[in-house]
Amino acid sequence: MTDTETDTLAQVRSEFIEKVGLIAQNEGLPRIAGRVFALLVFDGDVLSFGDITRHLEVSRGSISSATRLLEDRGLIKRLGKPGQRQDFFRLADNPYENMLGAVAGNLDRARAEIGETLALVPDTRPEIRRRVQDYARFYEEMGRAVRQSIENLK
Amino acid sequence: MTDTETDTLAQVRSEFIEKVGLIAQNEGLPRIAGRVFALLVFDGDVLSFGDITRHLEVSRGSISSATRLLEDRGLIKRLGKPGQRQDFFRLADNPYENMLGAVAGNLDRARAEIGETLALVPDTRPEIRRRVQDYARFYEEMGRAVRQSIENLK
DNA sequence: TGGATCGTTCAGTAAATTCTGAAACATCTG
DNA sequence: CAGATGTTTCAGAATTTACTGAACGATCCA
Numbered sequence: 001m002t003d004t005e006t007d008t009l010a011q012v013r014s015e016f017i018e019k020v021g022l023i024a025q026n027e028g029l030p031r032i033a034g035r036v037f038a039l040l041v042f043d044g045d046v047l048s049f050g051d052i053t054r055h056l057e058v059s060r061g062s063i064s065s066a067t068r069l070l071e072d073r074g075l076i077k078r079l080g081k082p083g084q085r086q087d088f089f090r091l092a093d094n095p096y097e098n099m100l101g102a103v104a105g106n107l108d109r110a111r112a113e114i115g116e117t118l119a120l121v122p123d124t125r126p127e128i129r130r131r132v133q134d135y136a137r138f139y140e141e142m143g144r145a146v147r148q149s150i151e152n153l154k
Numbered sequence: 155m156t157d158t159e160t161d162t163l164a165q166v167r168s169e170f171i172e173k174v175g176l177i178a179q180n181e182g183l184p185r186i187a188g189r190v191f192a193l194l195v196f197d198g199d200v201l202s203f204g205d206i207t208r209h210l211e212v213s214r215g216s217i218s219s220a221t222r223l224l225e226d227r228g229l230i231k232r233l234g235k236p237g238q239r240q241d242f243f244r245l246a247d248n249p250y251e252n253m254l255g256a257v258a259g260n261l262d263r264a265r266a267e268i269g270e271t272l273a274l275v276p277d278t279r280p281e282i283r284r285r286v287q288d289y290a291r292f293y294e295e296m297g298r299a300v301r302q303s304i305e306n307l308k
Numbered sequence: 309t310g311g312a313t314c315g316t317t318c319a320g321t322a323a324a325t326t327c328t329g330a331a332a333c334a335t336c337t338g
Numbered sequence: 339c340a341g342a343t344g345t346t347t348c349a350g351a352a353t354t355t356a357c358t359g360a361a362c363g364a365t366c367c368a
Contacts, residue, residue, distance in 0.1 A: 009276070016271040016286070023264050028182050030356060041285050049315070059358045064316055085314050085366055091285075096292040110177050117173065120166040131195050131245075132170070138250040141306050145299035152295050184326060203345070213328045218346055239336055239344055 013042050017056075032058055033066040037075055040091045046079060048086040074098030097150050104146045111139035167196050171210075186212055187220040191229055194245045200233060202240040228252030251304050258300045265293035 017038040024034025035056050040047065047055075053063050067089060070076040075095045079088040092098060114136045121129050171192040178188025189210050194201065201209075207217050221243060224230040229249045233242040246252060268290040275283050 008274070009279070012271060012274040016268075019267050019271065023267070026182075026260065026264075028180075032357080041289055042282060044281055044285055050313095060315070061317080061359070062357055065357090068316090083366080085312095085364095087315070096288070096295075099292070100296070106180070110180075113173050113177070114170075117166060117170040120162070122163070125163070127198055128196060131198055134250070135195055138253070138307065141250075141303045142254070142300075144306075145303040146296075148302070149295045149299040152298075153292065186327080214345070215329070215347080216327055219327090222346090237336085239334095239342095241345075 016042055030062075030066060030069070032056070032062050033069050036063065036066045036089075037070055037095075040076055040089060044091070046088045046090045048088050050086055052089065073102050094153075096153050100146050100150045100153070104143055104150070107139050107143040107146065111136055111143060114139065170196055184216075184220060184223070186210070186216050187223050190217065190220045190243075191224055191249075194230055194243060198245075200242045200244045202242050204240060206243065227256050248307075250307050254300050254304045254307070258297055258304070261293050261297040261300065265290055265297060268293065 017035050020038035020041075021031040021034040024037070025031045036052060039052065039055055049060075049063060049067070052067070053060055056063070067076065067078065067087075071078050074092050075098060076089050077092045079090065081088055114132060118129065118132045118136060121132060123129070171189050174192035174195075175185040175188040178191070179185045190206060193206065193209055203214075203217060203221070206221070207214050210217070221230065221232070221241075225232050228246050229252060230243050231246045233244065235242055268286060272283065272286045272290060275286060277283070
């Protein structure tokens with residue numbers, strides 16, 4: 001591999017990290033969480049907490065909360081190494097399925113809330129019921145689709 | 155219908171509106187946009203701009219941008235009535251399909267950006283390619299699921 | 309045990325987003 | 339055309355969210 005190619009790959013890598021940061025932001029996650037995820041996707045290796053702060057040049061506080069968020073969502077895995085003070089991280093085994101699991105959870109919650117309203121609209125107002133039901137059906141349908149995706153990714 | 159029932163329905167309606175406001179916020183939309191949408195779902199009628207400001211008690215500026223956002227996404231329809239200065243609004247004919255259309259668009263965009271990265275990772279780094287490709291596949295799969303939902307809602 | 313390294317917490321700051329209200333602009337009516 | 343009514347725009351206020359950095363408690367090593 002020539003130097004030029006190395007430089008280009010480093011550049012591709014850094015652009016990827018920034019892109020995923022923006023995608024995360026667009027999906028309502030902290031940008032830094034997206035960058036950490038991207039870093040682990042691209043590099044593949046097990047990285048230490050310190051590695052991550054160094055690569056991304058952000059405060060340890062931010063890395064702490066980003067890693068915890070990603071860990072809670074099942075996107076990354078925290079590893080302890082015997083005789084090592086540092087925490088280590090790698091991609092989870094099934095990050096995308098877990099990501100979709102969180103999405104499905106949100107959809108179910110929304111569907112449930114609308115269901116509560118539906119239960120309170122009397123039969124004497126069938127037009128209202130129908131419209132609220134259409135809305136509920138939308139979340140049901142999305143939930144089904146997402147669960148199907150989880151299957152397809154397995 | 156008794157007064158008690160009427161009061162209860164009014165209450166159900168207002169709780170629904172607030173709930174949808176929060177759901178919208180949770181999905182990254184302005185809360186007011188969610189409330190406007192909920193109002194039109196629940197009431198079903200054609201409502202004027204003024205009706206909406208009165209029902210929701212927010213500034214006309216906010217209603218103006220919320221209605222435009224919802225209109226742009228194909229969730230509501232703006233109507234002109236002959237001999238009437240006011241704008242009128244009703245639910246779009248297929249609001250949920252259009253909502254999903256926007257979602258699918260975002261997924262496609264994300265997928266495309268990751269595809270750009272993938273194209274730049276050389277064959278000499280197959281491990282990186284595989285991981286980036288898995289990530290791209292995730293967006294593909296989601297896109298497929300959403301498009302399927304659109305079909306199912308038709 | 310003392311000193312170093314590490315991760316978390318939290319208070320304060322920065323940045324982004326939403327909302328308001330007033331001014332500008334447009335349309336209708338008499 | 340003048341006045342009344344209606345919508346948009348935009349500057350600034352309010353709110354929310356993300357981020358930093360320092361203090362703290364924990365763990366490891368000499």
